[in-house]
Amino acid sequence: MADRFSPVAITGMGVVCSIAHAIPEFTNAIREGRHGITNLPVDENHSVRIGALVQDFVWQGWVESLKSSEPCIYARARKVLNNTTESTRLSAYAATQAVLDAGLGELGDAADEIGLIVAGSNLAQDYIIQNWLRFRETGRPNPRYALTFFDSNQVGCLSEILSIRGPGFTIGAAAASGNAALFQAFHWIRSGIVRRCLVVGACIEFTALDLEAFAILGAACSGRWQEDPGRACRPFDQAHEGFVWGQGAGCVVLESLDSVSGRRILGELVGASLLLDGNHLADPSQKGEIRAMQFALNSGGLNPGCIGYINAHGTSSPLGDRTECAAIKSLFRDHLANVWINSTKSLTGHCFGASGVIELIACIVQLNNGFVHPNRNLDSPIDRELKLVSVKAEPLNAEYALSNGFGFGGINSTVVVRKGLTS
Amino acid sequence: MFLDKEKIFEVVKANTLKVLPDLLADDVTLDKNLSDLGANSVDRVEVVIYSLEQLSLKVPTSELHGIRNLRALVDLLHRHALSK
Numbered sequence: 420m421a422d423r424f425s426p427v428a429i430t431g432m433g434v435v436c437s438i439a440h441a442i443p444e445f446t447n448a449i450r451e452g453r454h455g456i457t458n459l460p461v462d463e464n465h466s467v468r469i470g471a472l473v474q475d476f477v478w479q480g481w482v483e484s485l486k487s488s489e490p491c492i493y494a495r496a497r498k499v500l501n502n503t504t505e506s507t508r509l510s511a512y513a514a515t516q517a518v519l520d521a522g523l524g525e526l527g528d529a530a531d532e533i534g535l536i537v538a539g540s541n542l543a544q545d546y547i548i549q550n551w552l553r554f555r556e557t558g559r560p561n562p563r564y565a566l567t568f569f570d571s572n573q574v575g576c577l578s579e580i581l582s583i584r585g586p587g588f589t590i591g592a593a594a595a596s597g598n599a600a601l602f603q604a605f606h607w608i609r610s611g612i613v614r615r616c617l618v619v620g621a622c623i624e625f626t627a628l629d630l631e632a633f634a635i636l637g638a639a640c641s642g643r644w645q646e647d648p649g650r651a652c653r654p655f656d657q658a659h660e661g662f663v664w665g666q667g668a669g670c671v672v673l674e675s676l677d678s679v680s681g682r683r684i685l686g687e688l689v690g691a692s693l694l695l696d697g698n699h700l701a702d703p704s705q706k707g708e709i710r711a712m713q714f715a716l717n718s719g720g721l722n723p724g725c726i727g728y729i730n731a732h733g734t735s736s737p738l739g740d741r742t743e744c745a746a747i748k749s750l751f752r753d754h755l756a757n758v759w760i761n762s763t764k765s766l767t768g769h770c771f772g773a774s775g776v777i778e779l780i781a782c783i784v785q786l787n788n789g790f791v792h793p794n795r796n797l798d799s800p801i802d803r804e805l806k807l808v809s810v811k812a813e814p815l816n817a818e819y820a821l822s823n824g825f826g827f828g829g830i831n832s833t834v835v836v837r838k839g840l841t842s
Numbered sequence: 843m844f845l846d847k848e849k850i851f852e853v854v855k856a857n858t859l860k861v862l863p864d865l866l867a868d869d870v871t872l873d874k875n876l877s878d879l880g881a882n883s884v885d886r887v888e889v890v891i892y893s894l895e896q897l898s899l900k901v902p903t904s905e906l907h908g909i910r911n912l913r914a915l916v917d918l919l920h921r922h923a924l925s926k
Contacts, residue, residue: 497863502888562888
Protein backbone atom coordinates (compact mmCIF):
# COMPACT_ATOMS: atom_id res chain seq x y z
CA MET A 420 0.00 0.00 0.00
CA ALA A 421 1.26 3.47 -0.87
CA ASP A 422 2.53 5.53 2.05
CA ARG A 423 2.01 9.23 2.61
CA PHE A 424 4.97 10.34 0.50
CA SER A 425 5.08 7.53 -2.05
CA PRO A 426 5.93 8.76 -5.55
CA VAL A 427 4.09 7.94 -8.74
CA ALA A 428 6.07 6.71 -11.74
CA ILE A 429 5.89 8.37 -15.16
CA THR A 430 6.38 5.59 -17.70
CA GLY A 431 5.23 7.03 -21.01
CA MET A 432 4.97 10.43 -22.70
CA GLY A 433 3.50 11.76 -25.93
CA VAL A 434 3.23 15.24 -27.38
CA VAL A 435 2.07 17.15 -30.42
CA CYS A 436 2.35 20.93 -30.56
CA SER A 437 3.60 23.73 -32.78
CA ILE A 438 7.26 22.74 -32.38
CA ALA A 439 7.12 18.93 -32.41
CA HIS A 440 5.05 15.85 -33.22
CA ALA A 441 6.96 13.44 -30.94
CA ILE A 442 9.12 13.43 -27.81
CA PRO A 443 12.59 13.26 -29.46
CA GLU A 444 11.69 16.16 -31.76
CA PHE A 445 10.28 18.07 -28.77
CA THR A 446 13.53 17.50 -26.83
CA ASN A 447 15.63 18.92 -29.66
CA ALA A 448 13.23 21.81 -30.28
CA ILE A 449 13.23 23.06 -26.68
CA ARG A 450 17.00 22.57 -26.34
CA GLU A 451 17.49 24.74 -29.42
CA GLY A 452 14.84 27.25 -28.35
CA ARG A 453 12.72 26.80 -31.46
CA HIS A 454 9.29 28.43 -31.37
CA GLY A 455 6.08 27.79 -33.30
CA ILE A 456 4.43 31.20 -33.33
CA THR A 457 3.21 32.48 -36.69
CA ASN A 458 0.48 34.71 -38.10
CA LEU A 459 -3.06 33.32 -37.93
CA PRO A 460 -5.13 33.32 -41.13
CA VAL A 461 -7.28 36.30 -40.07
CA ASP A 462 -7.60 39.85 -41.36
CA GLU A 463 -6.46 43.08 -39.74
CA ASN A 464 -9.80 43.72 -38.03
CA HIS A 465 -8.83 41.10 -35.46
CA SER A 466 -6.79 42.27 -32.51
CA VAL A 467 -5.08 38.89 -32.13
CA ARG A 468 -3.39 37.74 -35.34
CA ILE A 469 -0.73 35.41 -33.95
CA GLY A 470 -0.69 31.92 -32.49
CA ALA A 471 1.38 28.76 -32.27
CA LEU A 472 -0.47 26.34 -34.54
CA VAL A 473 0.19 22.62 -34.91
CA GLN A 474 1.69 22.27 -38.39
CA ASP A 475 1.38 19.41 -40.89
CA PHE A 476 -0.62 17.09 -38.65
CA VAL A 477 -2.62 14.64 -40.76
CA TRP A 478 -4.51 12.29 -38.48
CA GLN A 479 -5.04 9.65 -41.17
CA GLY A 480 -1.28 9.50 -41.64
CA TRP A 481 -0.41 8.48 -38.10
CA VAL A 482 -3.41 6.16 -37.80
CA GLU A 483 -2.22 4.41 -40.97
CA SER A 484 1.23 4.03 -39.39
CA LEU A 485 -0.34 1.81 -36.68
CA LYS A 486 -1.85 -0.61 -39.19
CA SER A 487 0.67 -3.42 -38.91
CA SER A 488 2.15 -2.79 -35.44
CA GLU A 489 -1.10 -2.09 -33.54
CA PRO A 490 -3.96 -3.44 -35.68
CA CYS A 491 -6.63 -3.20 -32.94
CA ILE A 492 -5.81 0.41 -32.03
CA TYR A 493 -5.61 1.17 -35.75
CA ALA A 494 -9.07 -0.21 -36.51
CA ARG A 495 -10.75 1.59 -33.62
CA ALA A 496 -8.92 4.90 -34.19
CA ARG A 497 -9.81 4.93 -37.87
CA LYS A 498 -13.50 4.65 -37.04
CA VAL A 499 -13.67 6.85 -33.94
CA LEU A 500 -11.63 9.73 -35.37
CA ASN A 501 -13.40 9.76 -38.73
CA ASN A 502 -15.91 12.47 -37.80
CA THR A 503 -14.79 14.35 -34.70
CA THR A 504 -12.92 17.45 -33.58
CA GLU A 505 -9.30 18.18 -34.38
CA SER A 506 -8.68 18.51 -30.63
CA THR A 507 -9.85 14.91 -30.13
CA ARG A 508 -7.51 13.74 -32.88
CA LEU A 509 -4.57 15.54 -31.30
CA SER A 510 -5.43 14.03 -27.90
CA ALA A 511 -5.69 10.57 -29.43
CA TYR A 512 -2.33 10.99 -31.10
CA ALA A 513 -0.56 12.14 -27.91
CA ALA A 514 -2.25 9.42 -25.83
CA THR A 515 -1.37 6.65 -28.27
CA GLN A 516 2.25 7.81 -28.33
CA ALA A 517 2.36 7.72 -24.53
CA VAL A 518 0.77 4.27 -24.22
CA LEU A 519 3.20 2.80 -26.74
CA ASP A 520 6.12 4.69 -25.13
CA ALA A 521 5.18 3.05 -21.81
CA GLY A 522 5.38 -0.34 -23.51
CA LEU A 523 1.68 -0.99 -22.93
CA GLY A 524 0.17 -1.31 -26.42
CA GLU A 525 -3.13 -3.18 -26.59
CA LEU A 526 -4.29 -3.19 -22.99
CA GLY A 527 -6.52 -6.29 -22.91
CA ASP A 528 -7.61 -7.37 -19.43
CA ALA A 529 -5.37 -4.75 -17.79
CA ALA A 530 -7.74 -2.09 -19.17
CA ASP A 531 -10.04 -2.35 -16.12
CA GLU A 532 -7.32 -0.96 -13.89
CA ILE A 533 -6.42 2.08 -15.97
CA GLY A 534 -7.90 5.51 -15.45
CA LEU A 535 -8.19 8.34 -17.99
CA ILE A 536 -8.36 12.04 -17.27
CA VAL A 537 -8.66 14.59 -20.05
CA ALA A 538 -7.50 18.04 -18.92
CA GLY A 539 -9.19 21.16 -20.22
CA SER A 540 -12.71 22.46 -20.72
CA ASN A 541 -14.52 24.16 -23.61
CA LEU A 542 -12.33 22.11 -25.92
CA ALA A 543 -14.70 22.27 -28.90
CA GLN A 544 -15.15 26.05 -29.24
CA ASP A 545 -14.27 26.12 -32.93
CA TYR A 546 -16.39 23.01 -33.66
CA ILE A 547 -19.38 24.66 -32.02
CA ILE A 548 -18.99 27.86 -34.04
CA GLN A 549 -18.55 25.90 -37.29
CA ASN A 550 -21.72 23.92 -36.53
CA TRP A 551 -23.66 27.06 -35.76
CA LEU A 552 -22.67 28.44 -39.16
CA ARG A 553 -23.60 25.10 -40.81
CA PHE A 554 -26.93 25.11 -39.00
CA ARG A 555 -27.69 28.67 -40.10
CA GLU A 556 -26.95 27.75 -43.67
CA THR A 557 -28.44 24.27 -44.02
CA GLY A 558 -30.78 23.89 -41.08
CA ARG A 559 -28.79 20.92 -39.78
CA PRO A 560 -25.75 20.48 -37.56
CA ASN A 561 -23.18 17.73 -38.11
CA PRO A 562 -25.00 14.44 -37.38
CA ARG A 563 -22.60 13.77 -34.49
CA TYR A 564 -22.82 17.28 -33.07
CA ALA A 565 -24.91 16.37 -30.00
CA LEU A 566 -22.28 13.87 -28.92
CA THR A 567 -19.19 15.69 -30.01
CA PHE A 568 -19.66 19.13 -28.46
CA PHE A 569 -19.34 17.62 -24.98
CA ASP A 570 -15.75 17.77 -23.76
CA SER A 571 -16.35 14.36 -22.23
CA ASN A 572 -16.67 12.96 -25.75
CA GLN A 573 -12.87 12.98 -25.79
CA VAL A 574 -12.90 10.66 -22.79
CA GLY A 575 -15.22 8.32 -24.66
CA CYS A 576 -13.21 8.46 -27.88
CA LEU A 577 -9.84 7.82 -26.19
CA SER A 578 -11.24 5.09 -23.97
CA GLU A 579 -12.61 3.32 -27.06
CA ILE A 580 -9.44 3.69 -29.12
CA LEU A 581 -7.16 2.56 -26.29
CA SER A 582 -9.70 0.23 -24.68
CA ILE A 583 -9.59 1.85 -21.22
CA ARG A 584 -12.16 0.73 -18.64
CA GLY A 585 -11.19 2.25 -15.28
CA PRO A 586 -12.44 5.61 -13.98
CA GLY A 587 -12.38 8.64 -16.28
CA PHE A 588 -13.63 12.17 -16.85
CA THR A 589 -12.53 15.67 -17.87
CA ILE A 590 -11.11 18.25 -15.50
CA GLY A 591 -11.52 21.96 -16.16
CA ALA A 592 -9.36 24.44 -14.27
CA ALA A 593 -8.60 27.01 -17.00
CA ALA A 594 -4.83 27.29 -17.53
CA ALA A 595 -4.27 25.06 -14.50
CA SER A 596 -6.26 22.18 -16.05
CA GLY A 597 -3.21 20.06 -16.88
CA ASN A 598 -1.77 20.33 -13.39
CA ALA A 599 -5.21 19.79 -11.84
CA ALA A 600 -5.56 16.54 -13.80
CA LEU A 601 -2.08 15.45 -12.70
CA PHE A 602 -3.08 16.25 -9.10
CA GLN A 603 -6.16 14.06 -9.41
CA ALA A 604 -4.35 11.13 -11.06
CA PHE A 605 -1.54 11.40 -8.49
CA HIS A 606 -4.04 10.91 -5.68
CA TRP A 607 -5.96 8.16 -7.48
CA ILE A 608 -2.74 6.17 -7.70
CA ARG A 609 -1.46 7.06 -4.23
CA SER A 610 -4.75 6.00 -2.69
CA GLY A 611 -4.92 2.77 -4.69
CA ILE A 612 -8.03 3.63 -6.73
CA VAL A 613 -6.12 2.79 -9.91
CA ARG A 614 -2.67 1.39 -10.61
CA ARG A 615 -2.25 3.28 -13.86
CA CYS A 616 -3.72 6.47 -15.27
CA LEU A 617 -3.42 8.38 -18.52
CA VAL A 618 -3.46 12.15 -18.14
CA VAL A 619 -4.16 13.88 -21.43
CA GLY A 620 -3.76 17.63 -21.78
CA ALA A 621 -6.16 18.58 -24.57
CA CYS A 622 -6.03 21.37 -27.12
CA ILE A 623 -8.63 24.10 -26.69
CA GLU A 624 -9.69 25.15 -30.18
CA PHE A 625 -10.03 28.88 -29.57
CA THR A 626 -11.91 30.91 -32.13
CA ALA A 627 -11.40 34.49 -33.28
CA LEU A 628 -14.26 35.35 -30.90
CA ASP A 629 -12.43 33.91 -27.88
CA LEU A 630 -9.13 35.55 -28.77
CA GLU A 631 -10.80 38.93 -29.26
CA ALA A 632 -12.41 38.57 -25.83
CA PHE A 633 -9.02 37.84 -24.24
CA ALA A 634 -7.62 40.89 -26.02
CA ILE A 635 -10.37 43.11 -24.61
CA LEU A 636 -9.32 42.08 -21.11
CA GLY A 637 -5.67 42.71 -21.92
CA ALA A 638 -4.80 39.06 -21.34
CA ALA A 639 -3.83 38.11 -24.91
CA CYS A 640 -0.93 39.72 -26.72
CA SER A 641 -2.62 42.06 -29.19
CA GLY A 642 -0.33 45.04 -29.63
CA ARG A 643 2.81 45.87 -31.52
CA TRP A 644 4.08 42.28 -31.78
CA GLN A 645 1.33 41.22 -34.22
CA GLU A 646 3.61 41.92 -37.16
CA ASP A 647 6.56 40.16 -35.53
CA PRO A 648 5.22 36.80 -34.28
CA GLY A 649 8.60 35.31 -33.38
CA ARG A 650 9.18 38.04 -30.81
CA ALA A 651 5.64 38.25 -29.41
CA CYS A 652 5.85 35.67 -26.64
CA ARG A 653 8.40 36.92 -24.10
CA PRO A 654 7.76 35.68 -20.56
CA PHE A 655 9.57 37.69 -17.86
CA ASP A 656 10.82 40.25 -20.39
CA GLN A 657 10.07 43.93 -19.89
CA ALA A 658 8.35 44.10 -23.27
CA HIS A 659 5.87 41.28 -22.53
CA GLU A 660 2.32 42.11 -23.58
CA GLY A 661 0.13 39.10 -22.86
CA PHE A 662 -0.14 35.42 -23.71
CA VAL A 663 0.09 33.94 -27.18
CA TRP A 664 -2.28 31.03 -27.73
CA GLY A 665 -0.76 27.69 -28.69
CA GLN A 666 -2.32 24.53 -30.06
CA GLY A 667 -1.08 21.27 -28.64
CA ALA A 668 -1.83 18.09 -26.76
CA GLY A 669 0.27 16.05 -24.38
CA CYS A 670 -0.12 12.81 -22.48
CA VAL A 671 1.70 11.05 -19.68
CA VAL A 672 1.17 7.56 -18.34
CA LEU A 673 1.31 7.51 -14.53
CA GLU A 674 1.70 4.28 -12.56
CA SER A 675 2.18 3.06 -9.03
CA LEU A 676 5.73 1.82 -8.51
CA ASP A 677 4.57 -1.78 -8.09
CA SER A 678 2.66 -1.61 -11.39
CA VAL A 679 5.84 -0.73 -13.30
CA SER A 680 7.49 -4.08 -12.51
CA GLY A 681 10.85 -3.65 -14.19
CA ARG A 682 9.73 -1.39 -17.04
CA ARG A 683 11.44 1.94 -17.67
CA ILE A 684 10.68 4.87 -15.34
CA LEU A 685 11.08 8.24 -17.06
CA GLY A 686 10.53 10.26 -13.90
CA GLU A 687 8.44 10.43 -10.77
CA LEU A 688 5.58 12.68 -9.80
CA VAL A 689 6.36 13.32 -6.13
CA GLY A 690 4.06 16.18 -5.12
CA ALA A 691 1.02 18.08 -6.33
CA SER A 692 -1.35 20.80 -5.19
CA LEU A 693 -4.65 22.33 -6.25
CA LEU A 694 -5.90 25.35 -4.30
CA LEU A 695 -8.29 28.25 -4.85
CA ASP A 696 -7.82 31.95 -4.19
CA GLY A 697 -11.49 32.65 -3.49
CA ASN A 698 -11.56 34.95 -6.53
CA HIS A 699 -13.34 34.51 -9.85
CA LEU A 700 -11.34 37.07 -11.82
CA ALA A 701 -8.19 36.83 -13.93
CA ASP A 702 -5.86 38.56 -11.49
CA PRO A 703 -3.23 36.31 -9.93
CA SER A 704 -2.46 36.18 -6.21
CA GLN A 705 1.08 36.05 -4.88
CA LYS A 706 -0.15 34.46 -1.66
CA GLY A 707 -2.15 31.86 -3.56
CA GLU A 708 0.83 30.94 -5.73
CA ILE A 709 3.10 30.57 -2.70
CA ARG A 710 0.50 28.31 -1.06
CA ALA A 711 0.28 26.13 -4.17
CA MET A 712 4.06 25.69 -4.42
CA GLN A 713 4.43 25.10 -0.67
CA PHE A 714 1.61 22.56 -0.55
CA ALA A 715 3.04 20.62 -3.50
CA LEU A 716 6.47 20.48 -1.85
CA ASN A 717 4.92 19.35 1.45
CA SER A 718 2.95 16.60 -0.28
CA GLY A 719 6.26 15.15 -1.47
CA GLY A 720 8.02 15.62 1.86
CA LEU A 721 10.35 18.18 0.23
CA ASN A 722 11.50 21.73 0.96
CA PRO A 723 12.46 24.56 -1.44
CA GLY A 724 16.15 23.63 -1.13
CA CYS A 725 15.47 20.34 -2.97
CA ILE A 726 14.37 22.09 -6.18
CA GLY A 727 16.92 22.82 -8.91
CA TYR A 728 14.61 23.96 -11.67
CA ILE A 729 11.22 25.68 -11.98
CA ASN A 730 9.10 25.44 -15.11
CA ALA A 731 7.18 28.67 -14.56
CA HIS A 732 3.58 29.30 -15.48
CA GLY A 733 5.15 32.36 -17.21
CA THR A 734 2.56 33.28 -19.81
CA SER A 735 4.17 36.56 -20.92
CA SER A 736 1.38 38.48 -19.21
CA PRO A 737 2.86 41.49 -17.35
CA LEU A 738 0.91 41.10 -14.10
CA GLY A 739 1.11 37.28 -14.16
CA ASP A 740 4.87 37.25 -14.72
CA ARG A 741 5.51 39.84 -11.98
CA THR A 742 3.31 38.02 -9.49
CA GLU A 743 4.96 34.67 -10.13
CA CYS A 744 8.45 36.20 -9.75
CA ALA A 745 7.44 37.68 -6.41
CA ALA A 746 5.93 34.39 -5.25
CA ILE A 747 9.04 32.39 -6.20
CA LYS A 748 11.33 34.92 -4.49
CA SER A 749 9.30 34.83 -1.35
CA LEU A 750 9.28 31.02 -1.10
CA PHE A 751 12.78 30.21 -2.36
CA ARG A 752 14.65 33.11 -0.64
CA ASP A 753 18.09 31.68 0.21
CA HIS A 754 17.95 29.08 -2.55
CA LEU A 755 17.32 31.39 -5.51
CA ALA A 756 20.88 31.09 -6.79
CA ASN A 757 20.42 27.33 -7.18
CA VAL A 758 17.12 27.36 -9.06
CA TRP A 759 16.99 27.74 -12.82
CA ILE A 760 13.71 29.18 -14.14
CA ASN A 761 12.26 29.16 -17.65
CA SER A 762 8.89 29.17 -19.37
CA THR A 763 8.13 26.59 -22.07
CA LYS A 764 5.35 28.91 -23.25
CA SER A 765 8.03 31.14 -24.81
CA LEU A 766 8.40 28.32 -27.38
CA THR A 767 4.99 26.60 -27.59
CA GLY A 768 2.70 29.50 -26.77
CA HIS A 769 0.09 29.00 -24.07
CA CYS A 770 -1.56 25.62 -24.68
CA PHE A 771 -4.19 26.09 -21.91
CA GLY A 772 -5.74 22.64 -21.40
CA ALA A 773 -2.52 20.96 -22.45
CA SER A 774 0.06 23.31 -20.94
CA GLY A 775 0.41 21.56 -17.56
CA VAL A 776 1.00 18.18 -19.20
CA ILE A 777 3.32 19.50 -21.92
CA GLU A 778 5.32 21.41 -19.30
CA LEU A 779 5.61 18.31 -17.09
CA ILE A 780 7.03 16.54 -20.15
CA ALA A 781 9.43 19.48 -20.63
CA CYS A 782 10.57 19.07 -16.98
CA ILE A 783 11.27 15.36 -17.41
CA VAL A 784 13.09 15.87 -20.70
CA GLN A 785 15.29 18.62 -19.23
CA LEU A 786 16.05 16.81 -15.94
CA ASN A 787 16.94 13.59 -17.75
CA ASN A 788 18.99 15.24 -20.49
CA GLY A 789 20.75 17.73 -18.21
CA PHE A 790 19.78 21.05 -19.74
CA VAL A 791 17.39 23.94 -19.24
CA HIS A 792 15.90 25.36 -22.42
CA PRO A 793 16.19 29.03 -23.42
CA ASN A 794 13.73 31.67 -22.33
CA ARG A 795 13.07 32.90 -25.82
CA ASN A 796 12.99 36.70 -26.20
CA LEU A 797 14.23 37.35 -22.67
CA ASP A 798 16.19 40.45 -23.65
CA SER A 799 15.57 42.61 -20.55
CA PRO A 800 14.43 40.51 -17.58
CA ILE A 801 11.87 42.08 -15.25
CA ASP A 802 13.83 40.61 -12.34
CA ARG A 803 17.60 40.38 -11.94
CA GLU A 804 17.68 38.30 -8.74
CA LEU A 805 16.02 35.23 -10.19
CA LYS A 806 18.15 32.76 -12.13
CA LEU A 807 16.11 33.07 -15.33
CA VAL A 808 17.64 31.13 -18.20
CA SER A 809 18.80 33.55 -20.92
CA VAL A 810 18.09 33.13 -24.62
CA LYS A 811 20.59 30.25 -24.58
CA ALA A 812 20.20 26.79 -23.04
CA GLU A 813 22.25 26.02 -19.92
CA PRO A 814 23.43 22.76 -18.35
CA LEU A 815 21.23 21.44 -15.54
CA ASN A 816 22.22 19.12 -12.75
CA ALA A 817 19.17 18.73 -10.56
CA GLU A 818 17.13 15.94 -9.07
CA TYR A 819 13.81 17.73 -8.60
CA ALA A 820 11.82 20.24 -10.64
CA LEU A 821 8.65 22.15 -9.92
CA SER A 822 6.06 23.19 -12.52
CA ASN A 823 3.41 25.84 -11.98
CA GLY A 824 -0.02 26.25 -13.55
CA PHE A 825 -2.18 29.19 -12.50
CA GLY A 826 -5.66 29.56 -14.02
CA PHE A 827 -8.22 32.32 -14.35
CA GLY A 828 -10.64 32.13 -11.46
CA GLY A 829 -7.85 31.88 -8.88
CA ILE A 830 -7.07 28.20 -9.49
CA ASN A 831 -3.47 27.48 -8.53
CA SER A 832 -1.78 24.16 -9.06
CA THR A 833 1.82 23.02 -8.79
CA VAL A 834 3.43 19.66 -9.47
CA VAL A 835 6.84 18.46 -8.34
CA VAL A 836 8.79 15.87 -10.33
CA ARG A 837 11.94 13.87 -9.83
CA LYS A 838 14.27 12.89 -12.67
CA GLY A 839 14.22 9.33 -14.00
CA LEU A 840 16.48 6.60 -12.73
CA THR A 841 19.61 6.46 -14.84
CA SER A 842 19.84 3.13 -16.56
CA MET B 843 -31.10 16.99 -61.50
CA PHE B 844 -33.19 13.89 -62.24
CA LEU B 845 -32.69 11.35 -59.49
CA ASP B 846 -33.34 7.73 -60.29
CA LYS B 847 -33.04 4.98 -57.71
CA GLU B 848 -29.69 3.90 -59.04
CA LYS B 849 -28.22 7.38 -58.57
CA ILE B 850 -29.68 7.60 -55.06
CA PHE B 851 -28.23 4.22 -54.12
CA GLU B 852 -24.83 5.32 -55.40
CA VAL B 853 -24.92 8.28 -53.02
CA VAL B 854 -26.13 6.17 -50.07
CA LYS B 855 -23.48 3.57 -50.75
CA ALA B 856 -20.67 6.14 -50.95
CA ASN B 857 -21.74 7.60 -47.62
CA THR B 858 -22.01 4.16 -46.03
CA LEU B 859 -18.42 3.46 -47.06
CA LYS B 860 -17.31 6.85 -45.76
CA VAL B 861 -18.89 6.26 -42.33
CA LEU B 862 -17.86 2.59 -42.12
CA PRO B 863 -14.31 2.54 -43.47
CA ASP B 864 -13.81 -1.18 -42.82
CA LEU B 865 -16.47 -2.21 -45.37
CA LEU B 866 -15.73 -3.33 -48.91
CA ALA B 867 -17.80 -1.73 -51.67
CA ASP B 868 -19.39 -5.07 -52.57
CA ASP B 869 -20.68 -5.49 -49.01
CA VAL B 870 -23.15 -2.65 -49.51
CA THR B 871 -26.21 -4.04 -51.29
CA LEU B 872 -29.87 -3.03 -51.36
CA ASP B 873 -31.09 -5.95 -49.26
CA LYS B 874 -28.71 -5.19 -46.36
CA ASN B 875 -29.59 -2.91 -43.51
CA LEU B 876 -27.08 -0.54 -41.98
CA SER B 877 -27.04 -2.31 -38.61
CA ASP B 878 -26.07 -5.59 -40.30
CA LEU B 879 -23.21 -3.74 -41.93
CA GLY B 880 -21.92 -2.70 -38.50
CA ALA B 881 -23.42 0.79 -38.21
CA ASN B 882 -24.39 2.02 -34.75
CA SER B 883 -27.30 4.41 -34.22
CA VAL B 884 -25.17 7.51 -34.81
CA ASP B 885 -23.51 6.01 -37.89
CA ARG B 886 -26.98 5.44 -39.38
CA VAL B 887 -27.97 9.06 -38.82
CA GLU B 888 -24.69 10.15 -40.44
CA VAL B 889 -25.32 8.09 -43.59
CA VAL B 890 -28.86 9.41 -43.93
CA ILE B 891 -28.04 13.07 -43.28
CA TYR B 892 -25.05 13.15 -45.62
CA SER B 893 -27.20 11.53 -48.32
CA LEU B 894 -30.06 14.01 -47.83
CA GLU B 895 -27.60 16.89 -48.07
CA GLN B 896 -25.89 15.64 -51.18
CA LEU B 897 -29.23 14.95 -52.87
CA SER B 898 -30.67 18.30 -51.69
CA LEU B 899 -33.66 16.56 -50.14
CA LYS B 900 -35.66 17.36 -47.04
CA VAL B 901 -37.36 14.42 -45.33
CA PRO B 902 -39.19 14.78 -41.99
CA THR B 903 -37.24 12.97 -39.25
CA SER B 904 -40.34 10.90 -38.35
CA GLU B 905 -40.34 9.24 -41.78
CA LEU B 906 -36.76 8.08 -41.31
CA HIS B 907 -37.55 5.86 -38.34
CA GLY B 908 -38.30 2.19 -38.92
CA ILE B 909 -36.51 1.90 -42.27
CA ARG B 910 -35.74 -1.82 -42.62
CA ASN B 911 -33.03 -1.94 -45.25
CA LEU B 912 -31.18 0.15 -47.81
CA ARG B 913 -33.84 -0.57 -50.44
CA ALA B 914 -36.49 0.99 -48.20
CA LEU B 915 -34.24 3.99 -47.61
CA VAL B 916 -33.61 4.45 -51.34
CA ASP B 917 -37.36 4.13 -52.04
CA LEU B 918 -38.15 6.77 -49.43
CA LEU B 919 -35.56 9.19 -50.79
CA HIS B 920 -36.80 8.52 -54.33
CA ARG B 921 -40.39 9.35 -53.39
CA HIS B 922 -39.25 12.67 -51.93
CA ALA B 923 -37.12 13.39 -54.99
CA LEU B 924 -40.14 12.87 -57.26
CA SER B 925 -42.40 15.10 -55.19
CA LYS B 926 -39.92 17.98 -55.13
